[in-house]
Amino acid sequence: MKLSQILPNFKKNERSSFLGCSGSGKTTLAEMVMSIYEYSVVLDTKHDLDWKGYKVWYDLKKMIKNPAERNLYRPERGFERDPNFEIQTNLFEWIWHRKYTAIYIDEATQISTSTNICHSLFDLITRGRSRGISVLSGSQRPSGLKQEFLSESENIYCFQLRLPADKEKAYKFGNIDADLIEQKNFANNSKHYFIYSKNGAVTKPIILKR
Ligand SMILES: Nc1ncnc2c1ncn2[C@@H]1O[C@H](COP(=O)(O)OP(=O)(O)OP(=O)(O)O)[C@@H](O)[C@H]1O
Ligand SMILES: [Mg+2]
Numbered sequence: 001m002k003l004s005q006i007l008p009n010f011k012k013n014e015r016s017s018f019l020g021c022s023g024s025g026k027t028t029l030a031e032m033v034m035s036i037y038e039y040s041v042v043l044d045t046k047h048d049l050d051w052k053g054y055k056v057w058y059d060l061k062k063m064i065k066n067p068a069e070r071n072l073y074r075p076e077r078g079f080e081r082d083p084n085f086e087i088q089t090n091l092f093e094w095i096w097h098r099k100y101t102a103i104y105i106d107e108a109t110q111i112s113t114s115t116n117i118c119h120s121l122f123d124l125i126t127r128g129r130s131r132g133i134s135v136l137s138g139s140q141r142p143s144g145l146k147q148e149f150l151s152e153s154e155n156i157y158c159f160q161l162r163l164p165a166d167k168e169k170a171y172k173f174g175n176i177d178a179d180l181i182e183q184k185n186f187a188n189n190s191k192h193y194f195i196y197s198k199n200g201a202v203t204k205p206i207i208l209k210r
Contacts, residue, residue, distance in 0.1 A: 003032045006206055009198060010155065012036060012102075013129060017150050018138040019170055020159025025192045026138040029157055029208060030104055033136065037102035041095060042072045045080065045110040060087060064094045080110050085118035092120035100132035108137040109144045117146045125152050142169040150174040156197040175200040 003010075016033060018026035031051055034040055041063075042054060055068035063071055079087045088111060095101050103124065105111065112121070125135045125148050137149050143165035150156065150173035158176055161167045171178040176197045193205040 003029075003208070006203075006208070007033075007155075007196065007198075010036070013132060013134060014154040015125070015129070015134055015152050016136040016155040016157065017142075017153040017174065018136070018157045018159075019142050019150075019161060019166070019174070020140060020157075020194065021162050021191065022140050023191065024140075024159035025194070025208070026140070026157070026159060027106060029194070030106070030136060030138055032208070034102060034104050037134070038069055039098070039100055040070050040102045040104070041067075041091075042070075043091075043103065043105045043111075044072055044074045045105065045107045047074045049106060060091055064090070067098075085120075088118040089120045092118060092124055095124060095133060096120065096128070096131065102134040102136060104136040104138070106138050108139045108149055109141050112146045112149070114144055114146055122146070122148065125149065142166050142174075145169070147173045154199055157194050158197065159194040160191050176202055 018030050020026050034042065042049060042051065049072060051072055054070045054072035057063040057071055057073045058076060060073065063073055095103055124133055128135060139145050142150065143163065156174040156176060158170055158174065158181065161170060161181065167181050170176050170181055174197060180195060180202050190207060193207050195205055196203045
């Protein structure tokens with residue numbers, strides 16, 4: 001089954017969160033969703049994405065100066081751990097000014113905790129919509145994420161979650177019924193199944209055939 005068949009109501013200006021345990025298929029699904037966007041930036045926090053059609057950058061300044069339509073940025077050392085968020089601010093402010101851009105953050109806990117996040121990223125998440133900016137993020141540990149990643153997302157793709165704290169975060173801020181999260185975990189043997197929540201309306205478990 002193709003993405004367009006599964007998600008007929010998906011709109012470009014919406015935000016998305018991909019949740020699920022390690023190896024469940026978050027990044028694979030995110031790549032399909034990101035293919036909808038013409039102008040995009042992928043933040044390859046783990047330096048392991050091999051996405052076709054994206055220009056790979058290691059130097060943020062170079063990317064900002066001469067961006068392609070689709071960009072994959074592998075942040076230099078210090079990007080994640082900088083307490084003042086200086087490099088992150090450069091990236092997210094640039095996206096703010098670029099407008100009409102989608103950004104996908106592959107493992108969002110690499111750059112945000114539940115309490116600490118770059119202000120410019122927070123602005124993109126909470127106010128980017130008016131500028132045509134979509135924030136998409138993936139995480140295997142949503143309990144460690146700033147809640148707005150979930151609460152501002154119209155679309156939540158929830159694969160299997162194991163830890164109670166992660167499940168709790170998904171139902172509290174992702175608007176997914178706790179029973180559904182549990183059911184999904186027991187209903188299928190394959191960890192590639194996910195439930196899709198569109199503004200709180202949740203589908204039965206889905207699997208993508210690629
Ligand atoms: N629907 C699917 N059917 C079969 N295999 C899949 C499916 N989705 C993903 N996979 C495979 O499962 C593996 C893990 O997928 P992926 O990297 O997308 O998971 P992830 O949730 O992003 O993992 P991680 O937490 O390690 O980043 C990959 O080898 C991928 O090809
Ligand atoms: Mg991944």
